[in-house]
Amino acid sequence: MTSRISAPRELVTSMVQVGRPLRNLPKRSAGNTPADMPAAGKCRHSDYCFDDGNVVLECQGTLYKVHRSLLERHSPVFREMFMLPQPEGSIEGLSEENPITLEGIEADDFTRLLSLLYPPVLGDCKITTVEEWMSIFEQADRWQIDCLRDKALGNLRMSYISPIPKILFWMRFRLPEEDIVQPFIDLIARPNSLSLSEAQAVGLKLLVKIACARDMARDEGLCPHSGGFSVRRDEALSRIVHEVFYPS
Template sequence: MVDNATQALGVPSIITPKRHEVFYINDDSVIIRVEDTLYRFHRHFLTRHSKAFETTFSLKPENEKPEGLTDEHPVLLEGITCKDFERLLCLFYPENVSDGDLSTTEEWTSVLALATKWDFAEYRQLAISRLSQLASPVDRILLGRAYEIPEWLSTAYLELCTRDDALTYEEGMRLGMRDVILLSDIRQSIRGSRVTMQDKNISILIDRKLG
């Protein structure tokens, strides 16, 4: 006898359904400890998007109870803060679905740091995209060096060298002597030119100075 609901959907009862490759999710919650706080969420988000976590959870220790199943034996993540970790979790469980929960340079820097640390390739690229719009030139120079985003350096230098205002004391302290001297040298070259330099030529000069 054919089930009425199955018949109504037009699905023959003899067909054996197959599991969807992406949206049939075999998932267990994982318990993670950061500092003095426990977090419990779907492990799928880690194993799907992070090569590091995918490898970690694929390893099954012999004669040991797997971590992450109970509050007494969580997966311990050291060297990070709860604040940074929660900003990453906001991408998994956003309260504001349309605009997202993160809107500042500091928040997206947290994502960039952890996405780089744990090889979340897509989230790293998302953080780079957001910070390209949000971060100041000084932030982009510092973050570009810290997280290997070389394409930020030339454009950030161009903005600092072509703006009317000189570096502020705070900007100089953040950048350090090397960058302050380089920026001063480039600005002097621009202003010492007998003809107005186009941005294209300034970029060439910057790339040559940066090596």
């Protein structure tokens, strides 16, 4: 029986706020899988199963044989996990037949994380899309790899992300409020109201606040026009955003 690390993946549209606990890591269970039993239904990752790797991890049936020291160096979560005592006779993580299972984590996401820890060319980075950087940010936040978290956030800040996905992602991870003032302005100033799918994505509480802010903007005559917004209108819309979404 392999150990399992519970780490449920949330969609970008989730309103769940993710913390970064170091404590309450799961205890390892005693392994009872014979060392010579084949790993049925599992496959080795073509790039991240190193001959000299000394810890075996599994995500969604994909096996990774990597270097414990590298994970410990960059992630306090992995460092504390590896310090947990193992029951006598347990060989979890030492063989492909009895890996440490990272439950609830997408294999593609974990592979992206490893691509930055093991770049094919020193200093190279093949992560380019917003979706990929969001994936890297989520993994870096989960494992508390702060340098990668900061790198991912920097790239997300420089990328265009449509208002609702950006707002939900920033709120989920409690990122700086000022980064999403403009997306909120875009939502409350646009001529059309939220679609059904957008309303379902933001949830009732946020939907009510957006509707309230749009009403305030309309009552103050801040509706969009062909000439765009003046500085004074932008300042007024920013004030409405702070009053509705970030009241002091």
